[in-house]
Amino acid sequence: xxxxxxxxxxxxxxxxxxxxxxxxxxxxxxxxxxxxxxxxxxxxxxxxxxxxxxxxxxxxxxxxxxxxxxxxxxxxxxxxxxxxxxxxxxxxxxxxxxxxxxxxxxxxxxxxxxxx
Amino acid sequence: xxxxxxxxxxxxxxxxxxxxxxxxxxxxxxxxxxxxxxxxxxxxxxxxxxxxxxxxxxxxxxxxxxxxxxxxxxxxxxxxxxxxxxxxxxxxxxxxxxxxxxxxxxxx
Numbered sequence: 001x002x003x004x005x006x007x008x009x010x011x012x013x014x015x016x017x018x019x020x021x022x023x024x025x026x027x028x029x030x031x032x033x034x035x036x037x038x039x040x041x042x043x044x045x046x047x048x049x050x051x052x053x054x055x056x057x058x059x060x061x062x063x064x065x066x067x068x069x070x071x072x073x074x075x076x077x078x079x080x081x082x083x084x085x086x087x088x089x090x091x092x093x094x095x096x097x098x099x100x101x102x103x104x105x106x107x108x109x110x111x112x113x114x115x116x
Numbered sequence: 117x118x119x120x121x122x123x124x125x126x127x128x129x130x131x132x133x134x135x136x137x138x139x140x141x142x143x144x145x146x147x148x149x150x151x152x153x154x155x156x157x158x159x160x161x162x163x164x165x166x167x168x169x170x171x172x173x174x175x176x177x178x179x180x181x182x183x184x185x186x187x188x189x190x191x192x193x194x195x196x197x198x199x200x201x202x203x204x205x206x207x208x209x210x211x212x213x214x215x216x217x218x219x220x221x222x223x224x
Binding site: 031033035040041042043045048050055056090096100101102104105107108109110 | 118120124147148150152158159160161162165203207209210211212213214215216217
């Protein structure tokens with residue numbers, strides 16, 4: 001069993017659909033992250049939550065809306081996406097220090113999103 | 117300039133070879149440094165942290181040069197199972213920035 005689980009693993013949606021990606025971590029960590037991985041590009045940090053508070057929003061378009069109801073769960077709500085948003089969306093968690101440094105990231109297997 | 121730059125490769129090497137990857141970073145305020153490994157169609161996983169004094173873990177040696185803002189990874193006696201993408205990662209605060217990765221292919 002992996003420490004970080006993501007669902008769904010694959011998602012195909014039209015540009016007018018609304019869908020959500022879900023992430024759950026079973027590691028007791030206090031920080032969770034969304035990253036986007038496109039072909040031949042570096043992982044792009046999208047959002048960071050420390051102790052359920054959003055501490056980073058990396059200029060992500062508003063069509064991506066994160067939600068962190070507790071320290072174990074993280075959602076990414078999607079609406080009116082564009083074809084260029086097709087990518088692998090990776091969730092990660094870590095035990096961040098009180099000083100705010102991230103620590104080792106543990107990733108989920110990712111949700112592969114295709115926008116038609 | 118990219119925050120973290122790596123040679124994308126691919127590096128094609130025979131089993132048993134020694135191979136070195138380099139990485140440069142642009143933010144001098146960076147605090148922590150790591151190498152992650154990502155297998156094809158899998159999630160990234162931590163390979164090793166990188167310390168100023170340099171550190172070794174079996175066949176893997178990592179070096180950091182803060183003055184030159186440069187990180188390296190040396191793999192000795194390459195195995196077929198070392199084939200993967202190696203990601204250089206730099207952090208400041210709670211933000212981890214990934215390089216695009218260097219592809220290694222070890223062939224028999």
